[in-house]
Amino acid sequence: MTAPETVPVSVLCMERCHLGEGPSYDAGSDTAWWFDILERRLFEAHLETGRITIHDLPVMASALARIDAGRQMLAAEDGLYLREIASGKLSRVAELVGKDGPIRSNDARVHHSGTFWVSTMGRAAAAGAGAIHAFRDGKLSLLFSGLTIPNAICFSPDGATGYFADTRENALYRVVLDPATGLPVEAPAILHKREAAGGLDGAVTDAQGLIWCAIWGGGCVDVYSPRGERLRSIAMPARQPSCPVFVGPRFDRLLVTSAHENMNADARAADPDHGRTFLAEVGAIGRAEPSLRWGGS
Template identity: 40%
Template sequence: MIAALYDDRPCALGEGPLWHPERQQLFWFDITGQRMLSRDADGPLEWAFDEMVSAAGWVDRNTLLIASETALATFDLIEGESQFLAPLEADSPATRSNDGRADPWGGFWIGTMGKAAEPGAGAIYRFHDGALRRVEPGITISNAICFDRDRACAYYTDTPTRQVMRLPVDAEGWPDGPAEVAVDLRAEGLNPDGAVTDKEGNLWIAQWGASRVACYSPEGALLRAVDCAGQHASCPAFGGAGLDQLFVTTAREGLRAEEIAEAPENGCVFTAHGVAQGHPEPRVIL
């Protein structure tokens, strides 16, 4: 299956798609462009920020939790105003936020990375009960943060390892044992980026440089793939009225000018209908 164009505004580094279940609306980010984008019945929407922003969870109908390069903050969609929640490596100008997602317990997981992808400069954190706690240190490019449908584990990747990890969690959503490999892409030379689980518990993993999102069973077997025109597929999300619409952000980062001229859809958002059914993104409980 080939995904169709959903939004034609190219992002330098598109990331973090979030389907807001109460608003029935998709939000996503252009990290290095320092903006959040969306669409509603009246057309395209856009918000500019004074630093890089990368991921979000929903708090209520009009409030998002947004991760920036230095903090977690709430963002009022009506007023366009942010309110600080917690610092995020604010004392480290060399790092920024990257992939993130709300967990089924009302927490929010967020990964960081070096702005130049310095080895081991990043980490993965969980924000829960008003506090931010590091759960995985020494990460180079944090990605693929998502959660098992039965609340048994969290998934994540350090993209250069080409392995998606399964991290067992306890009844409160905290790590409960060592991580193990869930999907190994080393033999194919594929680069796992953002990921999301579907209603059946399968993993949909965007593959940077491969122009696709691929679906894997919980045991790591490739089931199918959805192609898109963006070479650097960065993150998927399920949305639409029936949660059967797959959205995919892409990026122009690292592409040559002639590649972009030949395929100007690079960096845009794509969508495919009916490939699988997702589950609603959990609310972040503050």
């Protein structure tokens, strides 16, 4: 496997995240959002001005979906929460419960139909305790179970294909969807099995349908075709990149979160940008994140 290519990368946020995750972008307000799961923090970055606000949360949350200009849906350790952007007020609207001990939310992404896919996992990453759920029209349903660290949730531009990974197994899956609902119509099949160092983590698709996946422990973002071919690998300044999203008015920059979870002092010293959040000029174009269907919206 060839070495990752180098592209221009800048630090968007110097604040280190213990477990940075779940970046999303609201094009209407030119605002990027991401989480530090373990420290219960939500980051808000207005890209044009560079202003960054950090919101403390009462729960561990990992991802959000835009509903409209004033509301978001947060995926958290015990459920989904409606969040009022202006006040930060949270109201739980659905419960997430594990069968084999405490869980937390992990990865998530909105299908263009407005259906919100949310993954859960055991607090200690217990084997088989992970699952992926769909939230649609106010109801939460189980899609897939028996996973360990469900990640890389993303969708093809036409909405007919969904992708997800189990980081522990280092397998990227493909599943055929009903484009009108974002729900599966067939069983998932393995699209790509990573054999190299590092784990398949969060992912996003670009306007052409390519899959951009952060490689936890690999210090890079890899790009896969819808057929599972690895097309590119782009170096990141941190060893544990966790999730990408395309940002900016033209969706031509890649925001990538990272983490220092489970890194000792020596590992952190050897990785000086650990836990920071980056902007990369990757020479590709993404697309707007869909809004979640809520209350007829």
